[in-house]
Amino acid sequence: MKITVSINLGGYSFNIDEDAYAELKRYLKNLDLHFAGEESSSEILSDIESRMSELFRSKLTVYKQVITLGDVGEVISVMGRPEDFPDNEGPSRKEKFSTPGTHRMYRDPDKRVIGGVSSGMGAYWDIEPWIIRVIFIALAFAGGLGIVIYLILYIVLPEAKTTAQKIEMKGNPVNIHNIKDSVKKEFDTVRKNMKL
Amino acid sequence: MDLENTKAQMRKGILEYCILSVLSKNSCYASDIIKELKEARVIVVEGTLYPLLTRQKNAGLLSYRWEESQQGPPRKYYELTPEGEAYLSDLDKSWDELVESVNLIRTSEQLINQ
Numbered sequence: 001m002k003i004t005v006s007i008n009l010g011g012y013s014f015n016i017d018e019d020a021y022a023e024l025k026r027y028l029k030n031l032d033l034h035f036a037g038e039e040s041s042s043e044i045l046s047d048i049e050s051r052m053s054e055l056f057r058s059k060l061t062v063y064k065q066v067i068t069l070g071d072v073g074e075v076i077s078v079m080g081r082p083e084d085f086p087d088n089e090g091p092s093r094k095e096k097f098s099t100p101g102t103h104r105m106y107r108d109p110d111k112r113v114i115g116g117v118s119s120g121m122g123a124y125w126d127i128e129p130w131i132i133r134v135i136f137i138a139l140a141f142a143g144g145l146g147i148v149i150y151l152i153l154y155i156v157l158p159e160a161k162t163t164a165q166k167i168e169m170k171g172n173p174v175n176i177h178n179i180k181d182s183v184k185k186e187f188d189t190v191r192k193n194m195k196l
Numbered sequence: 197m198d199l200e201n202t203k204a205q206m207r208k209g210i211l212e213y214c215i216l217s218v219l220s221k222n223s224c225y226a227s228d229i230i231k232e233l234k235e236a237r238v239i240v241v242e243g244t245l246y247p248l249l250t251r252q253k254n255a256g257l258l259s260y261r262w263e264e265s266q267q268g269p270p271r272k273y274y275e276l277t278p279e280g281e282a283y284l285s286d287l288d289k290s291w292d293e294l295v296e297s298v299n300l301i302r303t304s305e306q307l308i309n310q
Contacts, residue, residue: 038247039251040254044246047226048243050226050269050272051226051242051246077241079243080241084244085244085247
């Protein structure tokens with residue numbers, strides 16, 4: 001005997017085994033992350049969900065009314081996992097995270113005064129952290145905005161713990177493209193966090 | 197050089213071309229496109245198709261309309277826009293040129309070997 005969960009996928013309701021549900025949820029989450037940087041990522045996801053819903057419907061009969069883990073596995077192999085997708089634009093997911101060229105914003109624990117936000121931003125843009133601190137303090141006096149921004153960044157930015165992360169923090173030579181890129185990436189993260 | 201990477205690069209451009217070609221014959225919904233691409237063996241996993249369709253739609257090459265279906269919820273039917281048609285006819289031309297170029301090189305190599 002198994003517990004089933006009832007889900008809505010592409011406008012259809014399905015009864016799905018608990019373990020199958022966990023697997024499906026993980027898969028959709030991964031897709032969501034994969035397409036995060038993409039314009040209209042929610043549209044891509046809903047198209048994929050509709051197609052999965054269609055594939056699941058074809059697996060159900062009068063005698064088989066519940067989606068099993070096996071069904072989920074089969075449908076996932078038809079759709080493909082994010083790592084099977086040829087990346088159509090830019091570097092692949094793997095490269096984004098592990099090559100030395102990567103540039104991400106972290107909190108820098110080594111040079112911190114409060115939470116390492118300013119030192120991290122300084123390391124990221126290759127400017128002196130005190131400049132950023134002055135800006136934060138100035139904004140803090142302007143109706144406390146600086147404090148709010150600082151707190152948000154403190155929550156959003158991960159701490160650079162490993163050496164790899166510290167290298168990523170300093171990243172490439174500064175250019176406007178990097179700055180734009182990172183702002184977009186952080187924005188995506190915030191959006192994701194808000195949604196969940 | 198990585199063979200798989202080279203293959204993936206070749207496939208990438210061709211897949212976009214194939215999607216537009218499929219749609220130039222008929223407006224269809226995603227599953228029809230998938231079926232045709234699978235038969236032609238240009239697509240391996242279906243998930244590849246959706247981001248491409250959305251990108252082509254955002255680029256103004258495709259548009260879609262919702263159509264009621266007897267088997268389930270309404271379906272998105274994609275079709276080429278006039279820009280899409282023009283884009284495709286350019287691609288057709290450059291595809292022919294490519295095939296010609298590649299054939300020329302491959303056959304001339306044979307002549308040298310003989």
